[in-house]
Amino acid sequence: MAMKAAAEFDRATAAEHAHTAVWIATVLRGRIAAGELTPGSKLSEQALSSALGVSRNTLREAFSTLAGESMVTRIPNRGVFVASPGVEEVREIYRVRRMIEPAAALWGEVTPEALDTMEAIVRRAQEARDAGSVADMADANQALHRAVVGLTGSGSLQTLMDRVLAEMRLVFHAMASTPDFHSHYVDRNVRLVERLRAGRRDEAASGLSADLDVAEAELLDRLADASG
Structure with a gap:
């Protein structure tokens, strides 16, 4: 039912946006980011052109x-x-992430509303961890990093981050056998938001940079193990 509704929404919005290639790319990128299209999936021209109502x-x-x-x-x-x-x-x-996320934490506009949103996101991540929901943990962690880039107020950087996060979703599929990958970043994200709330932006930026280094190293190790 949800997939049918999503398909109907895609068709409606594609028509609204004059069937542009840019919009179709956005739709497909969103499906990848949502985990609906997984690595190795074949994208059928006939099925997609019919479903989206485009040439x-x-x-x-x-x-x-x-x-x-x-x-x-x-x-x-x-x-x-x-x-x-x-x-x-x-x-x-x-x-890319090391260039924009710490800078956003250091120089972005940290409003009370933005902090409230981030705190709600990390609570959601904690609840997902407690419930053992890897997918919900990953979604919340992704949302938190998107919100960090949102502090810049830049639509261009937000679009870039959306692309990066969609590609990250593909990487996460390689981590399916190691669900613990997401769990230990929940507390790191909590600390990030606490530092921003306290106005300790230098600590927030440096801590975020260190977290990204750790995550990259872990992902590279897991990929090496998988291919070894």
């Missing part, structure tokens, strides 16, 4: 956009597939 040419333009973002991979004579990020893709993700 195949428009869909191919969207595929080209997503390929440029390393979200999908084109395989000659086989089709387009959702990407499976590897070591270099993870490194690139964290190069």
